[in-house]
Amino acid sequence: MTITAQPQTDSPDPSVIAAQNDAFRKLACLGIPPAQPIQGRMHVTRSLMEVGDGFMAEAVKATGEFETFEPENDPEGWHDFGAVEIRGETVFWKLDLYEADSDFRYGAEAPDNPATTMRVLTIMMAHDW
Secondary structure (H helix, E strand, O other), X not given: OOOOOOOOOOOOOHHHHHHHHHHHHHHHHHOOOOOOOOEEEEEEOHHHHHOOOOHHHHHHHHHHHXXXXXXXXXXXXXXXXXXXXXXXXXXXXXXXXXXXXXXXXXEOOOOOOOOOEEEEEEEEEHHHX
């Protein structure tokens, strides 16, 4: 008797998560409303705010416009991390997905379900990482 492993069917579809993450970034950074409600928050680090002279606004806008996803910077296909250059400085952004009712203590069990997932977008100077 041979037992063959069955493909796991309950894992989330990375393309669905990527589309939701992209929609949230565009909402948070560019004010473009998504087709369906997506819960989330955006945070920027103190060092990003302290640069001054409109730098933070440029970084937020560039984060919302980011579309250069490659296997090297997006191995899971979730569109949850990126790096942009602003005035010669590297700025990172990262999206973390949590259970909506967990006070940010637990990762999202169903990250492809926007009703139960809270997204947290953090935009930071590369040296904050």
